[in-house]
Amino acid sequence: MTPGSRNPSLIEGSVSGHLQRLALPMVWGILATMSFNAVDTYFVAQLGSAPLAAMSFSFPVVMVINSFAIGLGAGVSSAVARAYGAGDYGQVRRLVTDASLLAVLFALLITVVGLATIEPLFRLLGAREEMLPLIADYMVLWYLGATFAVVPMVALAALRAIGNSAIAGRVLIAVALLNLILDPLLIFGLFGFPRLELRGAALATVIARAVSCAVACYFLVYREKLLAPPQWRLSALLNSWRSVLVVGLPAIATNVIIPMAGGVVVALVAVHGADAVAGLGVALRIEPMALIVFYALSSVVGPFMGQNAGAGRLERMGQTVSVLARFCIGFGIALGLLLYFAGPALVRLFSDSPDVLAVAVAYLTLVPFSYAGYGFVMCANAAFNGLGKPLPATLISFLRVLGVYLPLAWVGNRYWGVTGLFLATAAANLLLGGLAWWWLRRTVRNRDRAPNQACTA
Numbered sequence: 292m293t294p295g296s297r298n299p300s301l302i303e304g305s306v307s308g309h310l311q312r313l314a315l316p317m318v319w320g321i322l323a324t325m326s327f328n329a330v331d332t333y334f335v336a337q338l339g340s341a342p343l344a345a346m347s348f349s350f351p352v353v354m355v356i357n358s359f360a361i362g363l364g365a366g367v368s369s370a371v372a373r374a375y376g377a378g379d380y381g382q383v384r385r386l387v388t389d390a391s392l393l394a395v396l397f398a399l400l401i402t403v404v405g406l407a408t409i410e411p412l413f414r415l416l417g418a419r420e421e422m423l424p425l426i427a428d429y430m431v432l433w434y435l436g437a438t439f440a441v442v443p444m445v446a447l448a449a450l451r452a453i454g455n456s457a458i459a460g461r462v463l464i465a466v467a468l469l470n471l472i473l474d475p476l477l478i479f480g481l482f483g484f485p486r487l488e489l490r491g492a493a494l495a496t497v498i499a500r501a502v503s504c505a506v507a508c509y510f511l512v513y514r515e516k517l518l519a520p521p522q523w524r525l526s527a528l529l530n531s532w533r534s535v536l537v538v539g540l541p542a543i544a545t546n547v548i549i550p551m552a553g554g555v556v557v558a559l560v561a562v563h564g565a566d567a568v569a570g571l572g573v574a575l576r577i578e579p580m581a582l583i584v585f586y587a588l589s590s591v592v593g594p595f596m597g598q599n600a601g602a603g604r605l606e607r608m609g610q611t612v613s614v615l616a617r618f619c620i621g622f623g624i625a626l627g628l629l630l631y632f633a634g635p636a637l638v639r640l641f642s643d644s645p646d647v648l649a650v651a652v653a654y655l656t657l658v659p660f661s662y663a664g665y666g667f668v669m670c671a672n673a674a675f676n677g678l679g680k681p682l683p684a685t686l687i688s689f690l691r692v693l694g695v696y697l698p699l700a701w702v703g704n705r706y707w708g709v710t711g712l713f714l715a716t717a718a719a720n721l722l723l724g725g726l727a728w729w730w731l732r733r734t735v736r737n738r739d740r741a742p743n744q745a746c747t748a
Contacts, residue, residue, distance in 0.1 A: 301454050301595050302376055302602040306610045307618075313451075313591035314584070316460030321586050323467035325579060330467070331492050334474045342489045345425035348418050349433065356401060358546035360441045363394060364448035365593065365676045366539025371452035372597025372677060376604075384519035387449045387511065389531035391518070394445040398438040405434035428489045436497030439504045446507035449517055452594045458510055462503050470499040541681035545672060545688045559704050559712055560650075567709055570650025573641040577634075577655065581626050585666035588618070592670050593677035600678050600738075608678075608735045615670045616728055623663025630659040654713050661717035664724020671727035675734070683730050691723040 301309055328350070336343045367390045374382040413426050447459040473495035480486025487494060511517045522528060560571045579586075592615065599607045630637075634655030638648050668691065672684035696719035703711025 301598040302604050302607065306595075306607055307614050309454075309595060310588065310591060310611075310614065313454065313456040313595065314587040316457045317463075317587035317590050318460075318583055320460035320463030321583055321590070322580075323464040325583075326467050327470060327496075330471050330474055331496070334478050335489060335492050338478070338488055341422070342425055345418075345422055345489060346429055346492065348413055348416055348422065348426055349429055351416065352412070352430075353433070355547065356437070356440070359397070359543050360394075360444040361546050362541075362543030363390075363397065363441070363535070363539045364444040365542035365673075366390075366535040366537070367445050368448040368452040368593050369538040369597050369676050369679055369681075370534040371449050372594040373601035373679060375453050376598030376601025378602070381519075383453070384517055385522070385527075386531055386534060387517045388519045388521065389528055390445055390449070390535050391442065391511075392521075392528075393532050393535065394442045395438060398441040401437040401441070402434050405437065406431065409434075425489055429493045432490060432493035432497055436493075436500060439497060439500035443500060443503045443507045446504070446511050450507070450510060450515065451591060452597065453515065453517070454594065454598070455510075455515065456591050456594075458507075462506055465506070466499045466503040469502060470495050473498055538676050538679060538681045541685040542676055545681075545685050548688045548692055556700075556712075556716070559700055560709065562704075563650075563709055564646075566644060566646035567650045569642065569644070570638075570647040571654065573638055573647060573651040574654035574658075576641070577630075577637055577651075578658075581630060581659065582662065582666070584622060585619070585662070585669050588615075588666075589669040589673040593673040596674045596677035597679070605735070605738055608738070609732075611674070612728070612732050612735055615667060615674075619666040619670065619724070620663045623666055624660070626662050627660035630655045634659075650709055653710055657710070657713045658717050658720070661720035661724075664721040664727075667724040668720070668727045671731045674731055678734065678738075680734065683734070687723055687727050687730070690726070691719055695719045695722055 331346065332343070335346050367386070370386050370390075371383055374380075374386060409427050409430050410423055413423060413430075418426055443462070447462060450456070450459050474492060475481055476484045477487050477491030477495050478489075479491075485491075556571065560567050592611070596608060596611060599605075599611070635648070635652050638651040638655065642648060642651070668687060672687060675681060675684040696715060699715035699718055700712055703713075703715040705711075707714070
């Protein structure tokens with residue numbers, strides 16, 4: 292049986308139908324993933340402010356490591372999808388096998404370096420001396436379980452690459468549910484379990500992810516037959532890793548720029564006072580929920596474009612650009628209208644402070660009308676990665692923050708305050724969305740004109 296033979300071919304049939312089929316399971320999976328930190332935060336908060344602060348110190352470190360894992364997964368997805376679309380199933384197995392080994396080595400490096408640098412790293416992040424033992428309680432277990440954070444990311448990316456996003460979505464949901472069950476048992480010692488407090492939160496995360504790793508590997512090995520026998524030729528192994536990292540490394544940079552952008556926004560808003568920061572915080576808690584569909588769509592666009600590129604189905608790639616543009620515009624406008632009218636009521640669920648409400652509502656009545664642009668940026672970046680051309684995705688992401696947003700934000704903040712800052716955010720989203728559309732369409736058209744030559748974009 293060939294890899295993924297149970298999965299409908301992405302190089303035939305309706306473009307929009309395939310994207311809908313692939314994205315829907317990921318909507319629920321990403322929603323479950325977003326709940327992961329919220330659940331941990333809720334239960335740890337019951338232990339007091341010190342454990343909550345200790346876990347909060349871990350978030351930037353965990354986000355950076357997750358960005359590396361997501362980037363590696365993007366590289367795997369791109370390389371595997373293109374080989375699968377070309378019908379080279381031997382290469383598919385080789386890539387998945389070698390990428391899995393790379394993921395294990397990367398995770399072991401995280402474990403070793405992480406355990407050796409807990410104290411100096413978190414001192415550098417501003418943790419006081421009395422916080423370090425609590426931080427170590429959480430991070431030692433987290434670092435020991437790093438393999439279970441990285442390997443499933445690669446395994447699920449490989450499954451999405453062959454068109455099986457349903458399993459990927461279900462695994463993400465199952466992990467979140469298992470974490471929800473284990474958290475109170477291990478943190479508070481319920482029903483005979485030991486009371487581990489902050490260590491319990493970390494252990495629950497590790498156990499849940501270990502289960503996801505086992506399930507994902509089961510599907511790779513037994514259901515989809517995606518793993519090959521190990522090879523001992525270093526040159527062949529390095530070629531596989533190069534195929535993955537040529538997309539994976541730029542994708543890592545693209546993912547790291549996202550939290551950097553968030554930090555820039557917070558720093559600029561902070562000059563307007565604590566209430567302004569609180570209002571922005573409320574808006575930024577609502578925003579990811581509104582963008583879930585875009586996140587899900589971008590997670591499957593890469594494999595879809597990769598398979599069709601590998602199969603030489605250039606006309607379907609052009610159709611995909613058009614489908615994505617129409618969807619992002621229509622859904623983006625709908626989101627803008629929804630949050631314009633429902634935003635004030637949603638904000639009141641978080642705060643009754645007039646100053647906090649004013650800032651949060653200002654954000655939600657301005658920025659969401661630019662989600663069409665932001666959504667297309669996400670989809671275009673995934674499409675470029677799927678095509679094996681990560682440079683445009685990286686440049687677009689850096690331009691959005693450094694080349695467009697920062698200058699506009701400085702001017703807007705200086706002359707119009709918070710409202711000007713949010714208008715700058717919206718303008719950056721729309722401008723870069725337009726650039727992403729033009730660049731992706733040009734790239735696809737150039738491939739159509741010269742399919743055997745490197746794209747000039």
